[in-house]
Amino acid sequence: MRLSNPLKLLIPVQEIHVETIVNDVVYSKLLNFVRIHQPICLVIGPNEHFLKVLFGADSLEPDTYKNILKQRYSHLSKFVRIGLHTHLYHKYSLTKLDYDAQFKKMSEGKQFLESIGLKIIDFAPGWYNYDENTIKTCQKLGLTRFHAREKLYDLSTSKIEFIQVRKFTHDYDL
Numbered sequence: 291m292r293l294s295n296p297l298k299l300l301i302p303v304q305e306i307h308v309e310t311i312v313n314d315v316v317y318s319k320l321l322n323f324v325r326i327h328q329p330i331c332l333v334i335g336p337n338e339h340f341l342k343v344l345f346g347a348d349s350l351e352p353d354t355y356k357n358i359l360k361q362r363y364s365h366l367s368k369f370v371r372i373g374l375h376t377h378l379y380h381k382y383s384l385t386k387l388d389y390d391a392q393f394k395k396m397s398e399g400k401q402f403l404e405s406i407g408l409k410i411i412d413f414a415p416g417w418y419n420y421d422e423n424t425i426k427t428c429q430k431l432g433l434t435r436f437h438a439r440e441k442l443y444d445l446s447t448s449k450i451e452f453i454q455v456r457k458f459t460h461d462y463d464l
């Protein structure tokens with residue numbers, strides 16, 4: 291068998307940032323992938339407006355959008371572990387927000403996922419950008435598995451486990 295890109299296959303994808311699951315083609319590819327590889331899937335809440343616009347889902351009514359996310363996340367959770375992923379808006383990361391705003395955003399996302407019956411302890415910030423407020427928020431929300439490229443803070447006195455991410459992909463890149 292000839293492999294078109296052997297390197298791509300050698301390093302397994304640790305996690306997928308799920309941002310376009312509302313798209314049927316993306317959803318179907320994602321399901322195929324997770325059935326075989328079982329990476330953790332970090333998913334966004336319904337409050338990530340810029341992503342909704344960016345991926346052409348802006349015309350969907352908020353409730354319709356929410357219901358599609360709920361249904362698809364719930365199905366996805368039968369195959370893989372689900373965590374929370376969040377963004378602020380395009381080109382900006384959570385670090386532009388103060389503690390209260392980060393807390394609001396992340397707790398909304400977590401509550402949404404819990405409303406489908408998922409237990410959420412994993413968190414990956416958008417573009418892996420974060421600051422001390424992000425860590426503080428994770429502590430507060432019981433998001434004890436923190437996924438990022440680099441460990442920027444000493445977490446030894448916290449209950450947070452640092453998960454170093456070497457390879458991830460987006461659902462729309464599968």
Ligand SMILES: [Zn+2]
Binds near residue numbers: 307309375377417
């Ligand atoms: Zn992302």
